[in-house]
Amino acid sequence: MHRKISSHIKILYITIGLAVISIFTASAQLTPFEKSSDKNYTATYAEVTAYYQALAKQHPRQMHLFNYGSTDVGKPLTLVVLSKSGVFDPVVLKKQNKRVLLINNGIHPGEPEGIDASMMLTRDLLKDKKLPNDVVLCFIALYNIDGGLNRGVSRISQNGPVAYGFRGNYRNLDLNRDFIKADSRNALAFMQIFNTWQPEVLLDNHASNGADYQYVMTLIETQKDKQNPILADYTSKTLSPELYKRMAAGGYEMTPYVESMKEKPDSGIVAFLETPRFSTGYGAQHNVISYMTETHMLKPYNKKVYATYTFMQSLINICQRDAKKIGELKRQADAAVAKQQTYALNWGLDADKFDMITFKGFEAGHKPSDISGLQRLYYDRNKPFTKQIKYYNTYKATITVNKPIAYIIPQAWGRIIDLFRLNKVAMKQLQQDTTLTVQTYYIADYKTRSKPYEGHYLHYDVSLKTVDNNKVKFYKGDYLVYTDQPVNRYIVETLEPQGVDSFFAWGFFDSILGQKEHYSDYVFEDIATQYLKTHPDLQKKLDSAKAADTKLAKSGSAQLEFIYQNSPFFEQTYLRYPVGRLLTR
Known part of the structure; x- marks a missing residue:
């Protein structure tokens, strides 16, 4: 009798113990957002890190954490990867024909909905065994760690949470303007993630400023006329309409991102043109279907989090449903871009066309x-x-260009070479010093912003003087970049000076804009006099210029400068864009 009672007590203790452990585990899996009484709290960087580490220990087979590079604040960028098959090698996953969905959170830590929603979603997918079969999910836990550590209430127009991170990173850069210039170490780490996992679909979670309206969430998608046509046909006719439909069914009806034509939305709204400096514009350069959610600043924080959760779940479900189709469309788009001849460098709104x-x-x-x-x-x-x-x-398209067979980049421009490597651009180095006949640009004119923008004085309205059959000496180690690659858009749009987010626009080549040599007037007077005597054609050219320009006719120094610039003494590299265009093999 005593033994039976004792065994029953042991069973009771074990049962109670398991129940306590179960309750404790369930409680431990709650996010800081869920634990807060009013659901008006966003997790700190330390809480985000601890949460994912604990979750990874509970689900070691289907969840791995990877650290990439370093951010400007000195901490690595953490990527949370969920794989139902337990395979976490991106090369193997591509061979297995798996899709990759990359979700970015906290690029603006004052817009933290995605951070909290992703924490809940990863837990629920693992706990409920609902990971998709054919889609590997990659979550950047908190991209702008720097800004996340700078916690306060700087977005004063926003309705919650009670405290959150700052928009700028440790260098005070807006990371959603840094995808081409890559000034931050955060952006370099992102490029490593992006080009290692090679997603077919990218989502970047945000919250908006601006007008007031009834929607909890608005949506930015790659602008259809700027997107690869193969992908645009699918997103505009299938994927985006399905997302709108599912969000409405889930209680979060959406509208396109609200950028008013005039003061108020009633005047009409304009599709956001996400150029390559933005995450979605950068994604489009790589033929990646890209979305940006924008929850509304004035809606309660809990609604913004749950709307983001619902959107991510909807996107995952559609990507699983259309996994094979999305993969095939990506392959078709890559092949088409590799063969594409003409590329747009800038775009302008057609205000005569609109939908209701x-x-x-x-x-x-x-x-x-x-x-x-x-x-x-x-x-x-x-x-x-x-x-x-x-x-x-x-x-x-307001400016277009035909691609050359190849670009030649002098090795002196090492920062561009490093970025090309990160973006998986195939390059070959010259094996010996070589004089090549190339098409070269001279910068004829440009405008520059009067104030710095994200650490740069941006150039725009660039006009070029093109010189064909120019013989230029290149050196062993310089880089040849053929334009038969899936990443042609990234190559062309960054290397063509007229591109809205080209490397030239961001000031990477500013050193060519300064003249290095000149002359002493009193010495060059005698040289110029002798040169005109032996070059009568230049004398005629000067006389014609003086007849057409009274200011030139009345200025001795201007005439001397005219002779200098039209003589072989003038430096040939001044304003010459150093990247050559090879037009024939």
């Missing part, structure tokens, strides 16, 4: 400011409306 879409907003008006007494804008949430508005979503 249903929009749910709030009536807006003006009233006297309590501060200044002057008129100020306000939105009246007591007056919601549903109406048809114009959606401007057509862009035209």
Whole structure:
């Protein structure tokens, strides 16, 4: 009798113990966001790291953590990878025809919805055994770790959470403007992740500023006229409509990102043109289907988190459903871009074309400011409306270029070579000093922003003087880049000076804009006099120029400069763009 009671007690203790462990484990798996009483809290960097480390220990077969490079604050970038098959080698996964979905969180830590939503989603997918069969999920836990550590309430117009990170990183860079210039170590680590795992689909989670309206979430997708046509046909007709449909069914109806044509959305909204400096624009250069969620700043934080969760789950489900199709479209797009001849370098809105879409907003008006007494804008949430508005979503290429057979990059421009390596651009080095006949550009004119933008004085409105059949000496070790690659868009759009986000636009080649040699006037006067006597054609050219320009005719120094610039004494490399274009093999 005593033994039976004792055994029953042991069983009871074990049962209670297992129940306590189960309760403890379930509690431990709750995110800091979920543990907060009002769901108005976002996890700190330390909490994010600890959470994923604990989760990885519980699910070692299907979840791995990888650290890449270093951010500007000195901490590595953590990638959370979920693989149902337990394979975590990206090369093997590609051979197995698996798709890769890369989700980026916290590029702006003041917009942290994706951080908290991803923590919950990874747990639920693992706990409920709902990982997709054909899609490997890669989550960047917190991209801008630097800004995440700088915690406060700097986005004063935002409704929650109670505290959050800062937009700029440790170098005060906006990382969502850094995907081409890659000034930050964060961007270099991202490129390593992106080009190692080679996703077919990219999602970058954000929160928006701007107008007030009824939607919790708006969406940016790669602009259809800027996207590869093969991918644009699928995203515009299948993937995006399905995302809108599923989000509405999940209680989070969406609209395209709200960038008003005029002051208020009623005037119409304009499709966001995400150039290559942005994550989605960078993704488009690599033929990756790219989205950016934008939850609304004024909605309660918990709704923004759950909307982001719902969007990610919807995207995962569609990617699983269309896994084979997405893979085949990516292969087709890569092959098409490798053969493509003409590339757009800049785009402009076609304001004559628009669609009519249903929009749910709030009536807006003006009233006297309590501060200044002057008129100020306000939105009246007591007056919601549903109406048809114009959606401007057509862009035209304003500058195009035909690709050369190859570009030749002098090894002196090592930063470009390093970025090309990170982006898996195939390059060959010259094996000996060689004089090649190439097409070269001279920078004829350009404008420069008067104030720095993300650490650079951006150039724009670049005009070029093109010289064909120019014999240029290149040296052993210089780089030959053939334009028969899937990453041609990245190659062409960065190397062509007129590209909106080209390396020239970002100031990578500014040293060519400065003249290095000149002359002493009193010495060159005699040299120029003698040169004109032996070169009558230049004398005629000078006389014609003086007849057409009275300022030149009245300035001795200007005439001397004219002779100098039209003589062999003038430095041939001044304003010459150093990257050559090889037009024939």
